[in-house]
Amino acid sequence: MVTLLSDNIIEIKKVNFYYGASKALTDVTMDFKKNKVTALIGPSGCGKSTLLRLLNRMNDLIDGTRVEGEVVFEDRNIYDPDVDPVEIRRRIGMVFQKPNPFPKSIFNNITYGPKLGGVKNRSELEALVEQSLKQASLWNEVKDILNQSAMMLSGGQQQRICIARALAMKPDVLLMDEPTSALDPVSTAKIEELIEELKKKYTIIIVTHNMQQAARISDYTGFFYLGKLIEYNPTEKLFTTPDVKQTEEYITGRFG
Amino acid sequence: MTRKLKEKIIKNIFFLLSLVSIFVLGLIVVFLFKEGFPIFKVVSVREFIFGLEWYPTYDPPSFGIWSLIVGSLVVTFFASLIAVPLGVLSAIYVAEIAPPLVKEIFKPVIELLAGLPSVVLGFFGMAVLAPWLQNTFGLPTGLNILNASIMLSIMAVPTISSISEDAIYSVSQEFKEASYALGATKFETIARVVVPAALSGISTAVILGMARAIGETMVVLMVAGGAAAIPESIFDSVRPMPASIAAEMGEAPFRSNHYYALFATGIVLFFMTLFFNLIADYISNKFKQVGSATL
Numbered sequence: 152m153v154t155l156l157s158d159n160i161i162e163i164k165k166v167n168f169y170y171g172a173s174k175a176l177t178d179v180t181m182d183f184k185k186n187k188v189t190a191l192i193g194p195s196g197c198g199k200s201t202l203l204r205l206l207n208r209m210n211d212l213i214d215g216t217r218v219e220g221e222v223v224f225e226d227r228n229i230y231d232p233d234v235d236p237v238e239i240r241r242r243i244g245m246v247f248q249k250p251n252p253f254p255k256s257i258f259n260n261i262t263y264g265p266k267l268g269g270v271k272n273r274s275e276l277e278a279l280v281e282q283s284l285k286q287a288s289l290w291n292e293v294k295d296i297l298n299q300s301a302m303m304l305s306g307g308q309q310q311r312i313c314i315a316r317a318l319a320m321k322p323d324v325l326l327m328d329e330p331t332s333a334l335d336p337v338s339t340a341k342i343e344e345l346i347e348e349l350k351k352k353y354t355i356i357i358v359t360h361n362m363q364q365a366a367r368i369s370d371y372t373g374f375f376y377l378g379k380l381i382e383y384n385p386t387e388k389l390f391t392t393p394d395v396k397q398t399e400e401y402i403t404g405r406f407g
Numbered sequence: 408m409t410r411k412l413k414e415k416i417i418k419n420i421f422f423l424l425s426l427v428s429i430f431v432l433g434l435i436v437v438f439l440f441k442e443g444f445p446i447f448k449v450v451s452v453r454e455f456i457f458g459l460e461w462y463p464t465y466d467p468p469s470f471g472i473w474s475l476i477v478g479s480l481v482v483t484f485f486a487s488l489i490a491v492p493l494g495v496l497s498a499i500y501v502a503e504i505a506p507p508l509v510k511e512i513f514k515p516v517i518e519l520l521a522g523l524p525s526v527v528l529g530f531f532g533m534a535v536l537a538p539w540l541q542n543t544f545g546l547p548t549g550l551n552i553l554n555a556s557i558m559l560s561i562m563a564v565p566t567i568s569s570i571s572e573d574a575i576y577s578v579s580q581e582f583k584e585a586s587y588a589l590g591a592t593k594f595e596t597i598a599r600v601v602v603p604a605a606l607s608g609i610s611t612a613v614i615l616g617m618a619r620a621i622g623e624t625m626v627v628l629m630v631a632g633g634a635a636a637i638p639e640s641i642f643d644s645v646r647p648m649p650a651s652i653a654a655e656m657g658e659a660p661f662r663s664n665h666y667y668a669l670f671a672t673g674i675v676l677f678f679m680t681l682f683f684n685l686i687a688d689y690i691s692n693k694f695k696q697v698g699s700a701t702l
């Protein structure tokens with residue numbers, strides 16, 4: 152297991168999570184390192200998305216959910232009653248499995264979050280759009296069509312719009328839930344490159360079903376099974392000499 | 408019988424059935440025009456539409472329906488002024504905000520409004536609203552534009568709210584999640600994502616609600632007061648086109664000029680509702696494809 156160091160940006164402590172009566176996460180404790188890529192892997196239904204959505208309080212939107220334990224972000228339990236989930240979501244961005252740009256122009260997609268945050272100045276917004284699109288390596292492809300609907304773009308471009316949109320909030324952490332599973336290999340490669348680039352500035356936590364992807368892009372990997380964190384180790388170790396037999400069976404494709 | 412043949416027969420049956428309804432509709436329109444056109448041998452189209460005097464039984468008669476048209480437009484306008492915010496906001500409330508229990512009560516109640524027979528609404532307008540308006544504002548009569556607009560708006564609200572609600576429901580959950588994940592509150596999400604994405608459906612709802620109001624007969628017949636004059640305030644009586652047709656058709660001698668004039672009024676009304684429906688169609692198509700990109 153990873154030892155506690157001061158460069159943790161998020162620490163999950165003994166978390167249990169319930170959808171109504173059914174328990175989706177059991178006693179999960181794990182830390183996420185700053186400016187690293189952490190991959191979450193495991194068979195379908197093991198609770199990866201649930202864990203990811205726990206980190207920016209997206210699960211709050213589902214009726215009847217309940218959290219036990221603590222999720223500490225910047226020395227604060229984000230589930231304390233006095234914490235505003237809206238504030239948390241501005242600091243911890245999210246990219247979804249299916250590209251979901253708004254049915255608005257590219258420009259308005261990127262500026263959606265910043266405008267909510269009170270940025271009104273046009274030139275400031277324009278600068279932000281350029282910067283975010285460049286970070287998502289999409290600027291050259293769309294710089295002349297910023298006023299067109301984002302829905303007209305290809306799936307891979309749409310997903311990069313979604314990444315740019317999240318980056319425009321200047322978040323500290325970027326959560327990605329299977330961001331490439333709906334994309335072709337070329338788009339996937341682009342996004343993987345992008346993640347490599349982004350980790351210099353951001354902490355990235357990514358759910359993936361693709362073992363090679365986890366191995367390629369992540370620094371740490373957590374393996375989940377039936378709502379439990381089975382093994383959490385540096386990616387290289389987890390994929391070469393895993394501590395737990397179940398992990399080995401999963402990554403070699405013998406179950407899951 | 409082969410499966411293919413069966414398919415073909417079923418397809419043709421459906422085709423024939425839909426042809427029947429289109430045919431009947433066409434027949435009605437042809438009839439309307441045939442019975443209405445002869446009036447234009449007596450008055451010009453211009454005189455008919457813009458003429459200020461509607462004295463169909465005088466000697467000599469005058470057939471100008473401008474005040475009837477204005478009557479229809481005025482009550483429709485004020486009814487929309489009331490019904491659009493009510494209908495749209497209640498749709499937003501039911502679809503996005505109401506807790507499940509409240510939703511379960513509100514939804515059927517609003518839909519029940521649509522099932523109220525218009526004569527009952529008209530009766531309510533006459534017996535309850537009219538005396539109240541008369542006393543409260545010290546009017547000669549409570550049967551006026553205001554009364555008709557209020558009663559019509561009650562008829563339009565269910566149309567507007569149920570179609571808007573469907574439009575709001577069909578906004579995909581993914582857009583909402585994206586909005587929340589960017590730090591939007593519930594109300595920001597509704598105002599900036601849900602409503603814009605549902606706008607084509609909401610506009611359609613509004614226009615169909617207005618079409619419903621402009622074509623409604625019984626309510627305006629009972630509560631609009633029936634004065635064929637250009638109104639000067641919302642407390643004046645008016646005589647909307649459907650009310651005029653319904654009230655006079657019984658007395659107009661068959662194929663007299665009066666009879667023709669009433670049918671011609673029907674033609675005008677037909678074009679107005681057609682116009683509303685075309686706009687509704689246009690809007691829902693226009694916004695659909697581009698995904699209301701610039702909103």
Ligand SMILES: Nc1ncnc2c1ncn2[C@@H]1O[C@H](COP(=O)(O)OP(=O)(O)OP(=O)(O)O)[C@@H](O)[C@H]1O
Nearest residue numbers: 170173175193194195196197198199200201202213
């Ligand atoms: N909205 C919900 N309501 C009730 N139960 C849910 C809900 N979402 C997920 N669950 C349950 O919680 C468990 C974990 O689901 P989760 O979506 O986190 O799995 P996952 O690891 O992301 O799976 P996948 O790889 O298929 O995306 C599953 O048993 C699932 O049925």
Ligand SMILES: [Mg+2]
Nearest residue numbers: 199200201328
């Ligand atoms: Mg998932």
